[in-house]
Amino acid sequence: MKNKKHTHCCWCGAALTPGVGTAFFVGEEDEMLGFGPMGATGWMAKCEEKEECRARVEEQNEKEKQRKAEEKKNKNLERSLFPEEIQYFGGFKEGGFCLSGIEYMTEEKGRNIYGGGEWYVDTGENIWKCINNGMDGDDWSQNNISTGGAGAIGYIYAKTQERMEFLKNHTINITEKRQREEEEANEEAKKLITKIGGVKWEVQTFKNLLMQ
Ligand SMILES: [Zn+2]
Numbered sequence: 035m036k037n038k039k040h041t042h043c044c045w046c047g048a049a050l051t052p053g054v055g056t057a058f059f060v061g062e063e064d065e066m067l068g069f070g071p072m073g074a075t076g077w078m079a080k081c082e083e084k085e086e087c088r089a090r091v092e093e094q095n096e097k098e099k100q101r102k103a104e105e106k107k108n109k110n111l112e113r114s115l116f117p118e119e120i121q122y123f124g125g126f127k128e129g130g131f132c133l134s135g136i137e138y139m140t141e142e143k144g145r146n147i148y149g150g151g152e153w154y155v156d157t158g159e160n161i162w163k164c165i166n167n168g169m170d171g172d173d174w175s176q177n178n179i180s181t182g183g184a185g186a187i188g189y190i191y192a193k194t195q196e197r198m199e200f201l202k203n204h205t206i207n208i209t210e211k212r213q214r215e216e217e218e219a220n221e222e223a224k225k226l227i228t229k230i231g232g233v234k235w236e237v238q239t240f241k242n243l244l245m246q
Pocket of ligand 1: 045046048080086088090
Protein backbone atom coordinates (compact mmCIF):
# COMPACT_ATOMS: atom_id res chain seq x y z
CA MET A 35 0.00 0.00 0.00
CA LYS A 36 1.26 3.53 -0.82
CA ASN A 37 2.33 5.65 2.11
CA LYS A 38 -0.13 8.53 2.66
CA LYS A 39 1.63 10.49 5.39
CA HIS A 40 4.63 12.68 6.10
CA THR A 41 6.77 10.13 7.88
CA HIS A 42 10.17 8.41 7.95
CA CYS A 43 11.39 5.07 6.65
CA CYS A 44 11.43 2.64 9.58
CA TRP A 45 14.77 1.22 8.38
CA CYS A 46 16.94 4.09 7.14
CA GLY A 47 15.07 7.09 8.59
CA ALA A 48 14.72 8.83 5.20
CA ALA A 49 11.88 11.36 5.07
CA LEU A 50 8.85 10.11 3.14
CA THR A 51 6.11 12.35 1.77
CA PRO A 52 2.55 11.26 0.90
CA GLY A 53 2.69 9.03 -2.18
CA VAL A 54 6.33 8.09 -1.59
CA GLY A 55 7.18 4.82 0.12
CA THR A 56 5.18 1.78 1.13
CA ALA A 57 2.96 1.68 4.20
CA PHE A 58 2.57 -1.62 6.02
CA PHE A 59 1.16 -2.95 9.26
CA VAL A 60 2.87 -5.19 11.79
CA GLY A 61 0.47 -6.77 14.28
CA GLU A 62 1.49 -8.02 17.70
CA GLU A 63 1.63 -11.59 16.38
CA ASP A 64 3.61 -10.64 13.25
CA GLU A 65 6.35 -9.01 15.32
CA MET A 66 8.69 -11.95 15.06
CA LEU A 67 8.31 -12.23 11.31
CA GLY A 68 10.77 -9.40 10.69
CA PHE A 69 8.47 -7.21 8.61
CA GLY A 70 9.49 -4.21 10.69
CA PRO A 71 12.39 -3.32 12.99
CA MET A 72 12.73 -5.43 16.16
CA GLY A 73 9.80 -4.98 18.50
CA ALA A 74 8.06 -2.32 16.39
CA THR A 75 4.35 -2.83 15.83
CA GLY A 76 1.54 -0.85 14.18
CA TRP A 77 1.55 1.12 10.96
CA MET A 78 4.95 2.04 9.53
CA ALA A 79 6.47 2.99 6.22
CA LYS A 80 9.56 2.04 4.26
CA CYS A 81 11.43 3.17 1.14
CA GLU A 82 10.43 1.68 -2.22
CA GLU A 83 14.05 1.64 -3.43
CA LYS A 84 15.33 -1.30 -1.40
CA GLU A 85 18.94 -1.01 -2.56
CA GLU A 86 19.21 2.67 -1.69
CA CYS A 87 17.55 2.07 1.68
CA ARG A 88 19.97 -0.75 2.49
CA ALA A 89 22.96 1.40 1.45
CA ARG A 90 21.81 4.17 3.78
CA VAL A 91 21.43 1.72 6.68
CA GLU A 92 24.92 0.36 6.00
CA GLU A 93 26.38 3.86 5.89
CA GLN A 94 24.76 4.66 9.24
CA ASN A 95 26.12 1.44 10.76
CA GLU A 96 29.59 2.26 9.47
CA LYS A 97 29.45 5.78 10.95
CA GLU A 98 28.30 4.38 14.29
CA LYS A 99 31.18 1.89 14.23
CA GLN A 100 33.66 4.70 13.56
CA ARG A 101 32.14 6.82 16.32
CA LYS A 102 32.50 3.96 18.81
CA ALA A 103 36.10 3.31 17.75
CA GLU A 104 36.91 7.02 18.15
CA GLU A 105 35.28 7.04 21.59
CA LYS A 106 37.33 4.04 22.67
CA LYS A 107 40.53 5.63 21.36
CA ASN A 108 39.83 8.80 23.35
CA LYS A 109 39.08 6.84 26.48
CA ASN A 110 42.40 5.01 26.18
CA LEU A 111 44.24 8.26 25.52
CA GLU A 112 42.67 9.81 28.60
CA ARG A 113 43.59 6.81 30.70
CA SER A 114 47.20 6.93 29.54
CA LEU A 115 47.56 10.71 30.03
CA PHE A 116 45.71 10.88 33.36
CA PRO A 117 46.09 7.51 35.10
CA GLU A 118 44.28 7.26 38.42
CA GLU A 119 47.26 5.75 40.18
CA ILE A 120 48.64 6.27 43.67
CA GLN A 121 51.80 8.05 42.52
CA TYR A 122 49.62 10.85 41.08
CA PHE A 123 47.46 11.22 44.20
CA GLY A 124 47.61 14.88 45.22
CA GLY A 125 48.08 14.22 48.94
CA PHE A 126 46.04 15.34 51.93
CA LYS A 127 45.62 18.86 53.26
CA GLU A 128 43.64 20.16 56.24
CA GLY A 129 40.13 20.95 54.94
CA GLY A 130 41.08 19.69 51.50
CA PHE A 131 42.66 21.48 48.53
CA CYS A 132 40.60 24.38 47.15
CA LEU A 133 41.61 24.39 43.51
CA SER A 134 41.31 27.53 41.46
CA GLY A 135 42.02 27.74 37.77
CA ILE A 136 40.46 26.88 34.45
CA GLU A 137 38.00 24.00 34.70
CA TYR A 138 37.41 21.41 32.01
CA MET A 139 34.94 18.57 31.85
CA THR A 140 33.36 16.22 29.34
CA GLU A 141 29.68 16.26 28.57
CA GLU A 142 29.09 12.66 29.53
CA LYS A 143 31.10 12.57 32.77
CA GLY A 144 30.65 16.12 34.09
CA ARG A 145 30.28 16.94 37.76
CA ASN A 146 26.76 16.45 39.11
CA ILE A 147 24.81 17.49 42.18
CA TYR A 148 24.68 13.92 43.51
CA GLY A 149 28.40 13.91 44.28
CA GLY A 150 29.44 12.15 41.07
CA GLY A 151 31.27 13.07 37.89
CA GLU A 152 34.79 14.18 37.01
CA TRP A 153 36.54 17.40 36.04
CA TYR A 154 39.98 18.84 35.42
CA VAL A 155 41.53 22.02 36.77
CA ASP A 156 44.43 23.80 35.10
CA THR A 157 45.91 25.73 38.02
CA GLY A 158 48.54 27.33 35.83
CA GLU A 159 51.33 25.15 37.22
CA ASN A 160 49.71 21.73 37.13
CA ILE A 161 46.65 19.88 35.97
CA TRP A 162 44.45 18.24 38.57
CA LYS A 163 41.96 15.52 37.80
CA CYS A 164 39.12 15.50 40.33
CA ILE A 165 36.87 12.51 40.75
CA ASN A 166 33.81 13.45 42.70
CA ASN A 167 33.46 11.11 45.65
CA GLY A 168 30.53 12.51 47.57
CA MET A 169 27.74 10.05 46.92
CA ASP A 170 26.05 8.12 49.71
CA GLY A 171 28.04 4.95 50.20
CA ASP A 172 31.32 6.43 48.87
CA ASP A 173 34.36 6.20 51.15
CA TRP A 174 34.82 9.91 51.92
CA SER A 175 38.05 9.35 53.87
CA GLN A 176 39.97 9.35 50.57
CA ASN A 177 38.80 12.85 49.60
CA ASN A 178 41.47 15.52 49.38
CA ILE A 179 39.59 18.12 47.29
CA SER A 180 37.11 20.57 48.79
CA THR A 181 33.98 20.77 46.61
CA GLY A 182 31.28 22.31 48.74
CA GLY A 183 29.88 18.79 48.95
CA ALA A 184 31.52 15.79 50.58
CA GLY A 185 34.63 16.22 48.44
CA ALA A 186 36.52 14.64 45.58
CA ILE A 187 39.67 12.60 45.03
CA GLY A 188 42.33 14.67 43.28
CA TYR A 189 45.26 13.48 41.18
CA ILE A 190 47.95 15.89 40.07
CA TYR A 191 49.93 15.84 36.80
CA ALA A 192 52.64 17.92 35.18
CA LYS A 193 51.19 20.38 32.68
CA THR A 194 52.43 18.99 29.39
CA GLN A 195 51.49 20.00 25.88
CA GLU A 196 49.97 16.56 25.27
CA ARG A 197 47.71 16.83 28.30
CA MET A 198 46.61 20.37 27.46
CA GLU A 199 45.88 19.30 23.91
CA PHE A 200 43.68 16.48 25.16
CA LEU A 201 41.69 18.88 27.35
CA LYS A 202 41.30 21.37 24.50
CA ASN A 203 40.19 18.76 21.98
CA HIS A 204 38.08 16.41 24.06
CA THR A 205 36.57 18.39 26.92
CA ILE A 206 34.62 21.63 27.42
CA ASN A 207 36.26 24.68 28.98
CA ILE A 208 33.68 25.25 31.73
CA THR A 209 35.28 28.47 33.03
CA GLU A 210 35.05 30.04 29.57
CA LYS A 211 31.51 28.75 29.10
CA ARG A 212 30.39 30.20 32.45
CA GLN A 213 31.92 33.59 31.59
CA ARG A 214 30.19 33.61 28.21
CA GLU A 215 26.85 32.74 29.79
CA GLU A 216 27.30 35.45 32.41
CA GLU A 217 28.09 38.03 29.72
CA GLU A 218 25.02 36.98 27.74
CA ALA A 219 22.84 37.29 30.86
CA ASN A 220 24.28 40.77 31.50
CA GLU A 221 23.55 41.78 27.90
CA GLU A 222 19.95 40.60 28.28
CA ALA A 223 19.60 42.52 31.55
CA LYS A 224 20.96 45.68 29.91
CA LYS A 225 18.47 45.36 27.04
CA LEU A 226 15.62 44.92 29.51
CA ILE A 227 16.68 48.00 31.51
CA THR A 228 16.84 50.09 28.31
CA LYS A 229 13.37 48.85 27.39
CA ILE A 230 11.96 49.73 30.84
CA GLY A 231 13.63 53.15 30.57
CA GLY A 232 11.87 53.65 27.23
CA VAL A 233 8.48 52.70 28.67
CA LYS A 234 8.97 55.10 31.62
CA TRP A 235 9.76 57.91 29.20
CA GLU A 236 6.63 57.15 27.18
CA VAL A 237 4.43 57.15 30.31
CA GLN A 238 5.92 60.48 31.38
CA THR A 239 5.32 61.99 27.93
CA PHE A 240 1.73 60.74 28.00
CA LYS A 241 1.20 62.30 31.46
CA ASN A 242 2.64 65.59 30.23
CA LEU A 243 0.24 65.53 27.31
CA LEU A 244 -2.70 64.99 29.66
CA MET A 245 -1.61 67.91 31.86
CA GLN A 246 -1.60 70.35 28.99
ZN1 LIG B 1 14.68 3.43 3.88
